Amino acid sequence: MILSTVLNIEWKSLLFGSEDWSFLPEIILRTVIMFLTIIIGLRLLGKRGVKQLSIFELVVIIGLGSAAGDPMFYKEVGIISSVVVFMVIIFLYSAITKLIGSSKKFENLLEGKPICLIENGVFTIENFRKENLGSDEFFAELRLRSVSHLGQIEFAIEEVSGEISIFFQTDENVKYGLPIMLDSLKNPVTYIEQSGYYSCTFCGFTEEKNVGEAGKCLHCNHKNWVKASNKKRLA
Numbered sequence: 001m002i003l004s005t006v007l008n009i010e011w012k013s014l015l016f017g018s019e020d021w022s023f024l025p026e027i028i029l030r031t032v033i034m035f036l037t038i039i040i041g042l043r044l045l046g047k048r049g050v051k052q053l054s055i056f057e058l059v060v061i062i063g064l065g066s067a068a069g070d071p072m073f074y075k076e077v078g079i080i081s082s083v084v085v086f087m088v089i090i091f092l093y094s095a096i097t098k099l100i101g102s103s104k105k106f107e108n109l110l111e112g113k114p115i116c117l118i119e120n121g122v123f124t125i126e127n128f129r130k131e132n133l134g135s136d137e138f139f140a141e142l143r144l145r146s147v148s149h150l151g152q153i154e155f156a157i158e159e160v161s162g163e164i165s166i167f168f169q170t171d172e173n174v175k176y177g178l179p180i181m182l183d184s185l186k187n188p189v190t191y192i193e194q195s196g197y198y199s200c201t202f203c204g205f206t207e208e209k210n211v212g213e214a215g216k217c218l219h220c221n222h223k224n225w226v227k228a229s230n231k232k233r234l235a
Contacts, residue, residue: 178226
């Protein structure tokens with residue numbers, strides 16, 4: 001009974017689905033196109049979208065997952081086609097990994113470079129915009145590192161993995177900076193009623209101000225300010 005069933009299986013349909021050998025070159029072309037499309041898409045999403053995994057690990061996971069999944073659900077997708085997709089993805093992964101190892105320019109093109117987001121307590125605005133980061137999410141990550149205001153930070157660098165490296169000011173060098181605690185940016189002012197240090201709510205630039213109109217930020221030209229903090233960091 002079982003042998004009879006096995007012999008009656010349409011092996012061509014099982015292995016190739018509804019396609020024949022002439023479709024295999026198109027499979028290779030489709031795989032190359034989609035592989036590159038996935039890389040471009042992940043690069044556009046930015047490093048935060050691929051945190052903890054490299055771009056190529058995600059490409060391989062997505063590509064191989066799709067290649068393995070389709071023949072499971074669609075009768076017209078043959079097993080041989082799926083195997084070809086696997087082989088092409090593995091070949092592309094190996095080839096690109098070798099190129100990355102031999103060419104720094106190629107590595108920077110695909111994986112990007114570390115980017116400085118904060119320098120001496122002030123946002124590097126253009127870099128922050130390029131990475132498409134949300135300030136609330138970023139501030140939450142800083143708070144998890146026991147940061148209460150930007151004056152405690154000498155440099156904050158986004159690594160190619162999406163992780164944030166923070167280099168802190170020493171206690172004696174902590175300066176006034178933009179507070180990032182909950183609700184600290186809720187009531188910005190454009191008029192200074194009490195002299196002191198104030199921080200721009202947009203870029204974190206901090207300066208001493210006297211009573212009167214707060215004026216524009218010298219760093220970004222925005223007009224909203226909050227009272228700065230110079231608390232020491234609690235490790």
